[in-house]
Amino acid sequence: MTRLAVCVRVKLHLDREVVRQNLQDSWDARWGAEALYQVAKRSTARTRQEWAEDKAVLKLAEKLKEQAASGSDVDITLLTLEALRRMALQEPEDQKPVIERVLALMVERNWRHSAKSLARLFWLGAPLKGEGSLKKHFEPKSLPSQLRSKQTDLDGPDLALILAAMKGEKGVKDTALQSKVVLRLKEKFIHRGLSATDIVEMAEALQDLGVQDEAALRPLGQEALRRRGELTPDESHRIHTAYQAMQLPLPKVWDTPGSMKTKNTADGKITTQAFALQDGHEKKRHGNNDFERTSPPRVVRDMKMCSY
Structure with missing residues (x-):
């Protein structure tokens, strides 16, 4: 067995032990929900399935289901x-009663909740939008x-949830909200917090x-190219296909190398020149890694030190 494989097994074992110990000694839905959410967001499709079969994760999921069924904290419940939905540990239909209760609480409180919670609710309820009391x-x-009224509060992950809820024939269609999302995508630094998969x-x-x-499309495409080292071969193919279908090939999202733009600001005119992205300058995958590679053995050149 390689050193890397040993490190992976040790890490997974330690993670499971931490979850088990805290489930028994210091359970709280806040850390439990965040823990499962981080597992879902940072795992690949393959490792997510493996985690979903882990006994400690399954026990954590059961406790979270119980908490969600009776909890009054809307943000933690969402x-x-x-987290449960992303881990495929609970289907939309099974979540319907809780979503209905959360909606009732939000309406009762006159929707006084964060943009993030509203975006989560929008994504969670989208597959059930035509059923019963959810429809209205x-x-x-x-x-x-x-959501439209909180446009300026929406961050990158929020926009990802909204777009996912609007996608497909059964998605929630709202032209005005779509326009707000597209407008928000033009903002600088809006892509912070997004995974490559997002x-x-x-x-x-x-x-x-x-x-x-x-x-709106160019900044998103530029972010994808900056982080192309994080994309799997399948993800790379998918995003190239999507941009090709939008009549904007992904390599064309950058301005022509050498072109210059001038804009007026409070400090005067600022001129920028476009440069081509060079190989090796892209961001390396780190956010979704299942583990970090161990450092290579240190080589000591000092013969005196080697004798100790």
Whole structure:
């Protein structure tokens, strides 16, 4: 067995032990929901399935399901539901009663909740939008309207959830909300907090929705190219396909090398020149890694030190 394989097994064992110990000694839904959410977000498709079969994770999921069924903290409940859904440990239909209760609480409190919680609710409820009491809350004047009013508070992961909820034939269609999302995608630094997988799925959703606003598409594509070292071969193929379908090949998202732009600011005119991205300058994959590679053995050149 290689050193790398040993390190992986040790890390997984330690993680399981930490979860087991805290489940018994210091359980709290806040850390439990966040822990499961981080496992879901940082795992690959393969390792996510492996984690979903782990006994400690399954026990954690059961405790979170119990908490969600009776808890009154809307924000923690929504985080719990998202984590369970991402880990494929609970189906949308099974979450329906909790989503209905959360919606009732939000309406009772006049929607006084964060943009992040609203975006989570939008994503969680999208597959059930036409069922029973949920239907009226996904009409333009209800939940979508609340999201539109909090446009400036939406961050990258929030936009990813909204786009995912709008994607496909069964997605929630709201032209006004879509316009707000596209406008927000033009903001500087909006891509912070997004995983490489999020970026790929956002590109596919934008293509599905027929978005062709290059001012929104170019920054997203540029972020994907900066982080191409994080993309799997399948993800790379998918995002290239999406951009090709939007009539903007991914390599073309950069301005022509050598071209210059001038804009007026409070400090005067600022001129920028475009340069081509060079190999080796892209960001390396780190956020979604299952483990970190161990450092190579240190070589000591000092013969005197070697004798100790």
